[in-house]
Amino acid sequence: DTGVSQDPRHKITKRGQNVTFRCDPISEHNRLYWYRQTLGQGPEFLTYFQNEAQLEKSRLLSDRFSAERPKGSFSTLEIQRTEQGDSAMYLCASSPSGGGGNEQFFGPGTRLTVL
Amino acid sequence: AQTVTQSQPEMSVQEAETVTLSCTYDTSESDYYLFWYKQPPSRQMILVIRQEAYKQQNATENRFSVNFQKAAKSFSLKISDSQLGDAAMYFCAYRSPRSFYGGATNKLIFGTGTLLAVQP
Numbered sequence: 001d002t003g004v005s006q007d008p009r010h011k012i013t014k015r016g017q018n019v020t021f022r023c024d025p026i027s028e029h030n031r032l033y034w035y036r037q038t039l040g041q042g043p044e045f046l047t048y049f050q051n052e053a054q055l056e057k058s059r060l061l062s063d064r065f066s067a068e069r070p071k072g073s074f075s076t077l078e079i080q081r082t083e084q085g086d087s088a089m090y091l092c093a094s095s096p097s098g099g100g101g102n103e104q105f106f107g108p109g110t111r112l113t114v115l
Numbered sequence: 116a117q118t119v120t121q122s123q124p125e126m127s128v129q130e131a132e133t134v135t136l137s138c139t140y141d142t143s144e145s146d147y148y149l150f151w152y153k154q155p156p157s158r159q160m161i162l163v164i165r166q167e168a169y170k171q172q173n174a175t176e177n178r179f180s181v182n183f184q185k186a187a188k189s190f191s192l193k194i195s196d197s198q199l200g201d202a203a204m205y206f207c208a209y210r211s212p213r214s215f216y217g218g219a220t221n222k223l224i225f226g227t228g229t230l231l232a233v234q235p
Contacts, residue, residue: 004159031221042119042206042225043160056222091160095221104223106152106160 004107006092012113013082020078021110025094032075033104034067035091043091049075050097082114117142119209121226128197129234135182136192136229138207145169148210149183149190150223155203163205166190194231202233 005024013019025032030051035043046065048056051072064082069075079086089111093104118141128134140149151163166174166183173181178198182191194201208223 033222035223040227042121042208042227043223045222045224048221102221103150103162103165104221108159 004092004094004105006090006107006110008110009108010111010113012115014115015084016081018078018080019082019112020076021090021092021112023075023077023092023094023107025074025092026105029094029096029105030072031095031097031102032069033093033095034075034077035093037089037091037109038087046077046090079112082112084114087112087114117144117147117209117211117224119207119224119226121207121229123229124227125230125232127232127234128194128201130197130199132197133193133195134197134231136194136205136207136231138190138192138226140188140190140207140209142188142209142211144211149181150208150210151179151181151190151192152206152208152225153201153203154206154228160206164192197233199233199235202231204228204230 007022032049034046036046037043046058046061047067049069052069064080067077089109091109092107095102095104120139147168149166152160153163154160164174164176164179166181173183178195180193206228207226210223
């Protein structure tokens with residue numbers, strides 16, 4: 001197993017365009033998370049899936065953001081009508097089910113730049 | 116709401132020496148988990164060490180250990196015998212067992228990080 005993978009690694013887009021990112025979790029992990037990290041800050045939680053169900057979504061998350069996890073495998077995060085403030089690193093993580101101390105394994109991230 | 120504070124934006128240590136990174140948090144819960152994650156430059160974040168709040172014994176993983184002071188809401192990371200490969204951004208994180216709506220949550224709440232430099 002190669003760990004959590006994300007695609008693309010870098011994305012440059014113009015303001016107002018839509019972008020979509022993909023995350024492939026570790027195969028046996030049924031929990032998947034999305035975080036956003038801006039420069040000089042720690043990652044900020046966006047949303048969480050258990051299998052295909054989206055169980056939690058940050059109240060800070062704009063309606064322009066949507067995430068899916070069809071069939072409980074890979075996940076996509078879409079940002080519509082991008083704004084310059086959306087520029088950040090988008091991190092995906094996965095973990096097995098079970099106790100709260102389970103490690104979340106992070107992917108390398110997708111760096112989004114909105115011009 | 117829970118918050119995590121890392122008051123040291125940058126730290127520096129000589130190779131083979133010991134360094135301590137500070138972390139404080141705020142919560143009204145009695146049961147929770149604390150983590151230290153390491154983010155090397157241009158590489159993905161990895162778990163360094165974790166602590167369960169109901170365990171009084173401080174966690175240890177090889178050269179990494181924590182000083183968990185539950186009453187003071189403090190969770191510092193000690194790195195002994197520092198190596199060049201320890202240079203990275205270190206994040207302290209909190210995980211609550213309950214969400215705002217009372218159900219289970221698995222989200223991590225991170226501090227702003229401490230950038231550790233290791234001098235040869």
